[in-house]
Amino acid sequence: MQKQRCRWANPANPLYLRYHDEEWGVPCHDELRLFEMLNLEGAQAGLSWETVLNKREAYRAAFDGWNAELIAAYDAAKVEALMQNAGIIRNRRKIEATISNARCYLQLKQETGGLDAYLWGWTDGKTVYTDGVHVATSPLSDQISKDLKKRGFKFVGSTIIYAYLQATGIISDHDAGCDWRHKA
Template sequence: MNKKRCDWVPQNDLLYMAYHDEEWGVPVYDDQKLFEFLILEGFQAGLSWRTVLHKRENFRRAFDWFDAQKIAAYDERKIEQLMQNADIIRNRSKILACVNNARCFLETQEKFGSFSDFIWRFTDGRPIVNHWQSLAEVPARTELSDLISKELKQMGFKFVGSTIVYAHMQATGMVNDHLVYCFRHGELSLLNF
């Protein structure tokens, strides 16, 4: 039986379909996973998620499986090594932002106990369930993503504009933006958090 998915999912891309079916919109409370999505969303800026998704395993290997402690300690030699890695997106600003954000991430953990506690406090620890009928209704940013973006920037994070933050919120299940006819909308709405 064919499952009805959100319109943005390419039906000829099995990796993308699996990402939509198994990950996108599922609430994430694990700090390392939240950090991974924050970094990947930053690398996506100006590109398609498909590009990043197909390089995700390469990113994981290149960036020490998104271990914030290790990334925070990257030096110029490591940054140059990443700049030579054709298997990832080689953008110096984004790589430097990744190192910066690892440091800010660790500071956030120290201050709030965990990054999860920090980020999920904006939604009282529960996903916001939207009921969009069409892709045209889904916003690229919201007042809440504006607020989170502003706070992240004040804390020193880079590549955390409101659109990137909203994409992070969607990916990590802070909002359920699956379209109402998508099989995942109902499944995720029924979960108890």
């Protein structure tokens, strides 16, 4: 019997199906992945997630395995090199936002222990389950977005943060008919 997945999971793209089945909506406590996903969700602004997902490995290579200490030290020459990298989305504002976010992340890590403690602190360590009716934002994404912006993060509007919370399993939002609904 064929598995039922969320409507957005493109059945023609094995990478996308694996992402849906193994990552999306699964509670994440891995600091490196939380940092990666925050930046990838920002890179996705105005584009499809599938576009970013297909470039994920190139992003990992281009941004030093998402090592925030290295990224925070990037200079203008590195930005220019990234602008020439056809494997990533060559948008200067998004590239510069990633560098800025690395610096903000290092500060957040000193203050809160990192994204894991920070994000899960908003929900007392519990996943928020939805009714399967998709929305673009929530009061939770509004609050986190506002706080991250105050901390200097970029490309962290409420819609981006809602998608980020879904991707990292803080919000479980699989379609009502999806076989992965409430599995995590």
